[in-house]
Amino acid sequence: MLALSVAGQSNAATADDTCDGNPAPIRYLLTFDDGPSAVRPDNPTEKVLSILSKNPHQNGIKAVFFTQTRAVNGGGTEYGRTLLKREVEEGHLLAFHTATPRHSNHRYLGEQDLKASLELGIADLTSITGVAPKLVRPPFWSYDALTLDVYQQHGLQMLLTDLSANDGIIYGINFSLTKRRNMRKLLAAMRPRWCQNTLPVVDGVTPIVVTFHDINPYTANHLEEYLGILLDVAGELNVQVSEKPFYDAADELERAALARVVKDSNNAPELPGIWNWFWSLFR
Ligand SMILES: [Zn+2]
Incomplete structure (x- = not known):
């Protein structure tokens, strides 16, 4: 089953396909899950923040961090x-x-536990940022x-x-020897929708x-390389990237993210990696 889904993704359009829709250039909206890490020394969250701030591809990148505010080895610590x-x-x-x-x-x-957990997390994040997530x-x-x-009720x-x-x-899985191939395959799978202009355009991208x-x-140790890979695979697939390839302001970042949210579970997009297959086993 896993092999089938991987094969399906590789059938996506290639760079040779013409793109008639005159689509808006893409801009990469970076998100990071599960943090922050409380490991010291060599804290990976700190390293990620440093690279986002300064790297050869674009300085001052802003990202969305999907945080675990009470994690025993992370957000729940001082x-x-x-x-x-x-x-x-x-x-x-x-x-x-x-x-x-x-x-x-x-x-x-x-x-009930989900509601209580959301309320706790919303309160945690509000106390840090001043606004509800x-x-x-x-x-x-x-x-x-x-x-x-x-979620929507909250x-x-x-x-x-x-x-x-x-x-x-x-x-x-904490490493990937195939990160370039993986990113290329996933962007190739997106390309037809980009070409046909069926993806939301926000602020011109x-x-x-x-x-x-x-x-x-x-x-954390390979983030700079990952950023380069994202730019490379877009070039290889003839997908035009915005002048600033990554978001650099929180308000634009938030507008873009809100345009991509899932409103209805009947209209669910594909999940990454093995997850569509994995959760189909439990439905
Ligand atoms: Zn997670």
């Missing part, structure tokens, strides 16, 4: 909270991922109509992803959502 504050001070956007000690699946929490990403990409409804909109580095360490995990030391 150092974790210091990093959450630093993310805000550096102009990034904080969003909700979990407010449980671990990476709890929202679909299995039960409605608007975006949520479900752990393990796992949600159903009820999950989505409870003023949260669900953002999934277009490209994923598949670098989550939760399920045991087509936001393409990319997911990494800032608690993953491999990601």
